[in-house]
Amino acid sequence: MSEIRQDLTTNEWVIFASERAKRPHDFAKQAKEMPPDFSENCPFCPGNEDRTPPEVLAYRSGGKANDSSWWVRVIPNKFAALNPSGTIERKIEDGFFRKMDGVGHHEVLIESPRHSLYIPYMEDHQVEEIILALRERYRILRQDPTVRVIVIFKNHGSAAGTSLEHPHCQIVATPIVPQSLRRRLAVATRYYDDNGGCIYCDMMEMERKNGVRVIEDTDEFIVLHPFASRSPFETWILPTRHSASFARIEIEEAKALGKVLRRTLAGIFNILGNPDFNLVIHTAPIKDEEEDYFHWYMRLIPRVTTQAGFEIGSGIFINTALPEETAASIREAEGLAPA
């Protein structure tokens, strides 16, 4: 029989469709051919720095700004969705519709000079440096008084919405708090008021006790496939220390996250064969970074299924694989002990 589960952090429902159930390995695809290490036409490859806007941050030893001696580089997005001019004033059109300027920031973090160096193949310290660079840019962008929320994400592969092969993340600083975040905050606040604690902390505790959906449980981070995962192999990486904002990650935690993120992606690549995926960081609005009730986390969504009319019409997702089974398949492939 199918089962409907509720995501307690959003109150959204997910249908687990037993008639359509697939085994975890059914989602594996022929791994795509690896790209070359260098691509002459790629604006993110070293030597092509003049094809991007000037950098706003780079990690290099010696060398000078915008030369090719960097190993992590952050630039404004040439095709920015938001730009740092305008105001946050709401305007009413025709006495009815509401709009505002597209004010904000949109940056690209180039993860490595090597065109083909996906995170699973990096050294741990390289992933750590990506995380520290994201933190650095977050901390700069949050000072702009028009910014309300900073959204950090990564698109890998065309089904995940990118046309650029060269490994990169994106940072968008928005002048509004998105409704979906407002709802997460409202649900978490209500839980906090009712129970006196953070819903994410309590959820981690339950998952740890139960164990079946946990991939890894380290001192700093827990990796799990959530109870009401929206799609097969959806993975959450949550800091074990309560913290509402990614901005407050400490150096030692960034180091640990580098390791855990690399291993998590390696596990997914191992089973699914370099799948297209999105990675997003859910973090509090800037004014709520110190709240007791919210908890930041990373969410990984391999794009192995397509959102169809039912999802668009209802907001209910249909998942064809149980998180208990996908988690077990990852643990098995990684030789991790069952929790």
Next chain:
Amino acid sequence: MSEIRQDLTTNEWVIFASERAKRPHDFAKQAKEMPPDFSENCPFCPGNEDRTPPEVLAYRSGGKANDSSWWVRVIPNKFAALNPSGTIERKIEDGFFRKMDGVGHHEVLIESPRHSLYIPYMEDHQVEEIILALRERYRILRQDPTVRVIVIFKNHGSAAGTSLEHPHCQIVATPIVPQSLRRRLAVATRYYDDNGGCIYCDMMEMERKNGVRVIEDTDEFIVLHPFASRSPFETWILPTRHSASFARIEIEEAKALGKVLRRTLAGIFNILGNPDFNLVIHTAPIKDEEEDYFHWYMRLIPRVTTQAGFEIGSGIFINTALPEETAASIREAEGLAPA
């Protein structure tokens, strides 16, 4: 400069990214090759009725149940997401997580015996009969006391989430009210209390006055590209008569909708060349079918863009085409007078 617009029916924000702006015709693709009129292996083609569960409704003259003399046929989905056994009782797992049985109904409406007969190429009366058949199944399914909401939708093409080429719609009767519908109802209720009228009726009135986003304005339906469309060529078809539920559509309205829907899809095919698309009906929960504050409508989403990490992480969509421009391009191609 980019602009951020609010969808007043959901309070969601959409970024219109001027740096990434495309002209309406840039979304056109080479039209896909038309499928054959009959496909031996297709379970929906006539003669293959025994490969599907027995029909629950069919329009035929003479003949008998499950023979091949039908012209519209409704069957239970062989790979149903929900099934009519179980209860709506919520269950708590591990004293924390919430779930329930996947109780409900999932049906498929086969639009025509002809494997290749897409709606734009049908006769108006054929589309009308599809709509009446959907209404008939809605009215039956709503009698099941476990059903709360009926979601009607159509997936066309693989990017829209279907693997079956033969033209069909789907009907899912769910035992829960989805959160996304709860939010639409909450926003509409608040508007009703503040303004004493239906937000959708008022929006239609504004759109009619302004004219730039309107494709067609008939006695029974208005067709428009909404002010805060999430993706290029998103189209809403709204009944001009206030009604919260699709279930309450009258015969004359179904006739008019048949015409308008066929023309709308023909216009989209004309410009975009048989694009993959989703069609969904937003309608009130069964217990709210007579409410003054909600208004049912059809929403058409051509799948010309991909949802990426930013949309997943923030719920904010980035649209690369203004509805004013896409609406103008459709009117121009159709030879419709500018509103």
